[in-house]
Amino acid sequence: MIRVTNITKKYGDFTALKDLSFNVNEGEILCLLGANGAGKSTTINMLLNFIQPTSGVAMVNNLDVLKNPLKTKEFLTYIPENLMLYPTFSALENLDYFTKLSGKKFNSKKLEMILSEAGLEQQAHTKNIKTFSKGMRQKVGIALAIAKESKVLLLDEPTSGLDPKSSNEFIELLTKMKNNGVAVLMATHDLFRAKQVSTHIGIMRSGMLENYSESSKFSLKELESIYLDIMNFKNIG
Amino acid sequence: MFLNILTYEFKLLSRSKWLLILFFTIALLIGFASLNGSKNVDKRLADIKEVEQEFFQKDSIMLGTLKKIENGETVALPYWQLPSQPMTVGNRYPRLAIMHPETLSFIATGQSDMYSHFISPKVYGNNFALDYSEMINPVQLLFGNFDIAFVLIYIIPLLIIAFTYNVLSKEKELGTLPLLASQPISTHWWLLQKMIIRFIIFTTLTILALILAITVFSLEGLTNVNGLLGLLLLITSYNFFWFAIAYIVNIKINDSSKNALTLIGFWLLLVLVIPATINQIGNTLYPTPSRLKMINEIRFIKKENEEQQNEIMDAYLRNHPELAQGREKEQFGFWHNYFASEKVMEEKTKPLLLAYDMQLKKQQGLLMTFKFLSPAIVMQQALNKVSASSELHYNDFKKQVFEFSKQWRNYLTPMLFKEQMFTVKNYNELPAFMYENRIKNDIWVNTLIIFMISGLVLLSTTSKRLGNKSDQRLLE
Amino acid sequence: MVHIIRKELKELTRDGRIKITAIISIILLVIAAITEVSNYQKESHQHEESVSKERAIWESQEAKNPHAAAHYGTYIFKPKFALSLVDGGVTNYTGNSIFVEAHNKNEASFSSATDQTSLARFGSLSINFVLLYLFPLISILIGYNSYTKEREHQTYWLLKSQGVHPTKLVIGKWLATFLPILVLTTTVFLVIGSILANISDLEMFKWVSLWTLWGLYLLYYLIITTLTILISMWSKSSGVSLVSCLLIWILFSFITPKFATNIANVKNPYPSKSEFNTRISNDKKQGLDGHNPWNEAAKKLESETLKNYGVESIDKLPFNYVGYRMQKGEEHEAKVYQKHYAALKTIATKQNDTYKQLSFISPFIALRFLSMDLANSSDNLHWKFSEAVERYRIQKQRFLNYDIKDNSKFGERGYKMTPEKFKNLPKFSFNPPTLIELLKNNTQNLFFLMLWLVLPFLGLLMTSKKI
Secondary structure, X not given: OEEXXXXXXXXXXXXXXXXXXXXXXXXXXXXXXXXXXXXXXHHHHHHOOXXXXXXXXXXXXXXXXXXOHHHHXXXXXXXXXXXXXXXXXXXXXXXXXXXXXXXXXXXXXXXXXXXXXXXXXXXXXXXXXXXXXXXXXXXXXXXXHHHHOOOEEEEEOOXXXXXXXXXXXXXHHHHHHHHOOOEEEEEEOOHHHHHHHOOEEEEEEOOXXXXXXXXXXXXXXXXXXXXXXXXXXXXXX | OHHHHHHHHHHHHHHOOHHHHHHHHHHHHHHHHHHHHHHXXXXXXXXXXXHHHHHHHHHHHHHHHHHXXXXXXXXXXXXXXXXXXXXXXXXXXXXXXXXXXXXXXXXXXXXXXXXXXXXXXXXXXXXXXXXXXXOOOHHHHHHOOOOHHHHHHHHHHHHHHHHHOOOOHHHHHXXXXXXXXXXXXXXXXXXXXXXXXXXXXXXXXXXXXXXXXXXXXXXXXXHOHHHHHXXXXXXHHHHHHHHHHHHHHHHHOOOHHHHHHHHHHHHHHHHHHHHHHHHHXXXXXXXXXXXXXXXXXXXXXXXXXXXXXXXXXXXXXXXXXXXXXXXXXXXXXXXXXXXXXXXXXXXXXXXXXXXXXXXXXXXXXXXXXXXXXXXXXXXHHHHHHHOXXXXXXXXXXXXXXXHHHHHHHHHHHHHHHOOOOOOHHHHHHOOXXXXXXXXXXXXXXXXXXXXXXXXXXXXHXXXXXXXXXXXXXXXX | OHHHHHHHHHHHHHOHHHHHHHHHHHHHHHXXXXXXXXXXXXXHHHHHHHHHHHHHHHHOOOOEOHHHHHHHOEEEEOOOOHHHHOOOOOOOOOOOEEEEOOOOEOOOEOOHHHHOOHHHHHOOOOHHHHHHHHHHHHHHHHHOOOOXXXXXXXXXXXXXXXOOOHHHHHHHHHHHHHHHHHHHHHHHHHHHHHHHHHHOOOOOOOHXXXXXXXXXXXXXXHHHHHHHHHHHHHOOXXXXXXXXXXHHHHHHHHHHHHHHXXXXXHHOOOOOHHHHHHHHHHHHHHOOOOOOOOOHHHHHHHHXXXXXXXXXXXXXXXXXXXXXXXXXXXXXXXXXXXXXXXXHHHHHHHHHHHHHHHHHOOHHHHHHHHHHHHOXXXXXXXXXXXXXXXXXXXXXXXXXXXXXXXXXXXXXXXXXXXXXXXXXXXXXOOOOOOHHXXXXXXXXXXXXXXXXXXXXXXXXXHHHHHO
16 A cells, blocks of 8 residues: 655755665554654655655555645655644534545434544534544544545654553554554554564655565564664663 | 635625724725815815805906996096996906716815915916915825725725735735645636735725715716726726735745735835825926026016016007007007016016926926836826826916906907906807817726736736746745 | 944954945935936926926916906916925925915815826825935845844853943944944035035025934934844844844834725825715705805805995995805805815815824834924925915915906996906915924834834843843
8 A cells, every 4th residue: 555665865964864765565564663853744744745745655555645645645654743723613513624625524313423433422513623632632532534434644753742541542543443444554653653563664764765664573671672773772771 | 626715715805894894994984085075175175165256256346337438427436447448348347167986086185275276367467477376274285185096095005915915925925825726726817816815805805885975075076977987997007006016926935024014115115105206306307497586587577577668558559550640649648568577577587488388297207207116106197187286287278268368368468458357248258268278088098008917917926936837935 | 432333343344245245225315316306307497497487377367357367277386395305205296386276275286196107006106205215225134133143153151251232232333333323414414515515596495404303213213223132132043133233224114004095094094085075065065156146155155235325226336246145155165165175174184193103013104203293294284384385375365356347337237357456466486395394293103113212222231131
C-alpha cells in the first residue's frame, strides 16, 4: 500500500532525507523511530504531497503521490501530532464535513455509529470540539479513517501527550484497523508503544533509515539498545 | 462538495456571529449614508421649490404690471424697471434654469455640494463669469460627505478585508490545515469555493441593505429599474474585485497579519494613493488656465471695446441690417452698444475659452486613461454618473445654460433694436429652460471594466507559482 | 531602556516590510514635494502677477466718473501663504479672488476645485496627504505587533523572567516606535523649511510657525503610537492588533470627519445662495438706495441733512449731495451685508464647533483644524480675508463717492475723476493672524489633542503593569 523508493529531499546543502526506501503492506504497521529532526515527519509529509521529493518515488496504493496528489489522498487518512478540528462544530459535524470533503456521504446515524466504533462516547458526539481532549480528537480522526474506508493511515506522534489509558485505547484501535487490512505508518518517539503495536520498526537518523526490521525479532530492551546505539548514546543502567 | 462547504461556511459564520456583525454594520453604514444622501436631495428639492415659488411670484407681478401697461394704466415704477422694456425683462425677470436631481441622486454627492442647481442667466454679463458655486462651508468640501458612494468605495473593501484576510491562515492557526490538506481536494479549489460563498453572502447583504435603505429613504429610486439593476451589478463587480484580491493574498502569503497588511496596502494604493497621484499629476501636467488671467484679459478686451464702441456698432449693424431700421448710431443707447460689444467680446474670448476647455478635456482624458489603474476610480466615476453628480453633468448643465442664454438674448435683442415693447403675448412666447441629462450612463461598461480587471488579476496570478503542486508553502 | 530601544530598532531595520513601506512613503513624498513646490511657485507667481496687473488696470483708467469706476470694480487676491505648502487646507475650495464693486459684497470666486475633475475629491498627493495619512500608518506598521510578537514568539515570558520593569519595557517600545517617525518628520520639515526660505518672502515665512506645525504633527504621531502600543498589549494576536489599529486609523481619518460633516449640516445648515441673496436683497430694499432719490429712506436722509446744515434745498449744501447720498446708501448696504454675513459666520462657526466637538472621537479633526490655521489655509483665515476685503471695499467706495461729494457740484453733468487720483486709492493689505493669536483660538483643539495623548498614555502605563 505504501511504497517509498530512494526518496531524497534536499533543502539547499542540507539533506533531510537520503535514499529512503521502505514498504508498508496491507495489515502492517511500520513505526518510524528517531530523534527530533531525523526525518520522520518529512517522510510522512512526502506521502501527503505536503513536500515534493528531490528525487525518488513515493507510492500510495500503486499511485505516484506526485503525479496523483488528490487521488492518493482518497485512500489515506492523516492524523497529525496535534489533530485540530473546528472548535465551533461538534464531533459529528466535523466528521460530516471532512467525510463529505473526501467525497463520501453518510447520514447522521451512520456517522454516529462510526464515532462509536472509533471509541468516542455517545454523549460526546454532539459536544463542541472546543471541550475535547487530544485523545478524544484523535478518536474523531480515526472515525474519519473508518468513514473514508482508508487503506492507509499516516500518524505523526499519535501517543505523545496522551495519558496511559487513552494511549492504550488508541493502540487498541490501531490494532483493530491493522487487522482490517489498513497499512499504518506511524512516526513516534514512544519505543514502548512502537514495540507494542508495530509489525515493523524503522530507526531513522539524519534522514537515513539506519535500521529496518520486523518488530517481533527483538525485545523491548533490545530495541532500546539498538536505538541508543544508533543515536550514539551510552547505555544507561 | 460546494453544498457541503456552503452549509458549513454558513454554520461557521453564524456561530462566530460574523453574519450578524456584517449585516448590522453594512445596514447601519448604508442606512446612515442613505439618510444623508436623501437629506441632501431633499434640501436641493426644497431650494428649487423655494426659488421656483419666488420666480412664479415675480412673474405674476410682472404679468400684472404688463397688463396694467397694456390697459393704459399708470404704473409707479421708474422707466428702467418697467417690464414693457425688453432689457428690463432680460435683466430683472430672467428665466430659471434648473438642474433637477435624478431618482438615484442620493447615492453619490459627487460634485453636487459645490454647485448651485439653478441659475438665471441675464442678458447682461458674460457666461464665463456666471458663478455656479453654491454656498457651503469649505471645511465640508474638504472632509466630504458620508454618502453611499463613500461607504461603497472606501468602507466596503475594508469590511471585505476584515472578512477575508484570514480565511486560509486561520486554518493554519487553528491547526486544521494539515487535516484539510490531507483530504482529496485541492486546497486552492477549496479556498476558492469558500471565497465565492463569502462573496455571495457579503454581496447579498450589501444589496439587501441598499434595497432596504432605498425603500425607507428614497422609494422613488426603486422606480428606476434599469439604473438600480446597473447599480447592483456595479456593486457586485467591485466586491468581486476585492474578493479576488483577498483570494490571491490568502494563497500567496497565508499569514494572518501579513495578509491583513498586504490587503490594507492594496486598499491604500487603490483607494487613496493612485487616485490622489493621478489627480496631482493631472493638475501639474494640465493645470486649468488661471481664471484670474482670463478675467483680466476679458477686462482688457472690454476696455478696448469701450474705446472702439462706434466702430463696433458700425460693424454690428452691418452684420444685422434688420436691426438698423434707418436709425443713426447716435440714437443707440447703452444696451445697443452693449450687445454690439458682446459679439466682439465673444469672438475675442473664444480662443481663451477654447484653451480653457482644452485643458479640462485633457484632465478628463488623463482620468479616462488612468482610471483602469484603480477600480475605486472607475467606481467613483460610475456612481457619480448614476447620481448625475459628476463634473461632466455640471459642465453640461453650464453648456445648456449657455445655449439657453443665447436663446434668451436672441429673443430679446431684436426687440431692443426694433424698439418693440414687451407684451403679455411675448411673455407667453418666452423661451423656457428644460434640463436634459445628456451624459451617457455607462454603468454597464464600468461594471464590465471592473470585472475584467478582476479577471486579469486572477488570471495573472493563478500561474504555476500559485498552482504549486505541493501544499508545502501553505503549511509553512 | 536604551537596550530595549536598540533591540526594537534593530528588529525594525531587519524587517523587510518596514523598509518597503518607508521607501514607498519617501518616493510618494518626493513626488508630492516636487509637484507641490512646482504648483506653489506657479501660484505664487500668478498671484503677484495678478495683483500688479489688476492695480495697473485700476491706475491706468482714463478720466472717468468715480461711480462708474466703482461699478467697474477691481479684484482683490488672497495672498499665498508660505506654510500652505505643508497644508493647503480649504484653499482648493475657496475662491482666491474677490471682485470689489459698488453696492455688492461678492463672495470669493472660482475655487480651483470647481475647475477640476471629480478625482479631486479623492484628495491630492500632497505633502499634507503623506503627513496626515501615510505617516500614522508607518507608526502603526512599526508598533502593531510590539507586544503580540513577543507573545507569539514566546519571548514575552522570557523577558518578564529577566526582571525587566514593565514600565521601562513599555516606554522603550513606545520610544522605539516613535523614533523613526520623529526622524522622518523632522527631515521632511527641515527640507520644507529650506525650500520655503529660498522661495518665499521672509516676512511671510516664519520658522517658528513651521516648527510649531512640526510639533503638532509629532503630537498626533505620539497619539497614534500610544494607541498602537496599547492595542498591541490588549490583542490576542498580531493579526487582530493590526486590524484594530487600522480600524482606529480609518475611524479617525475618514469616517469621523465625514460623519461630522453630515451632523454639522443637519444641526446648522447653510442657507442656499439664492435664499441668502434674497434676504440681502429684501433688506437692501428696506433702506436707502443711493441711486433712487424717491425712496423713503432717501427722502428721510435728505430732510435730515438739510436740517443739519440749515439749508432749504440740496443744491445749497456745501458739497455735492449726490455723492453723499450714494455713500450713505453704500453704508446702508454694507450694514445689511454685515448683518447677514455675521449670521452666516455664526452658522459656519457652529458647524466648525460640531467638528471640533467630535474630536473626542477623532484627534485627526483637532489636528486638521490646527494645522490649517497655522498654515493660514483655513476657513477662519478665509473669513478674515473676506472681512478685510469688505472693509477695503467700503473704504474704496468712500474714496470714490466722497470725490463726487467734495469735488463736483450738485447737478454737474459729466464730472470725471482725473487719472492721477485713481492712483491715490490705498492698496489692499492683509496680515494673517499671529502665531499666538492662532494658538489662543485653538485652545480647545490643543486640549483635545493633549487629552488624547495623556489618557491613553496613562492607560498604557497601567496596562503594562497588569499584563
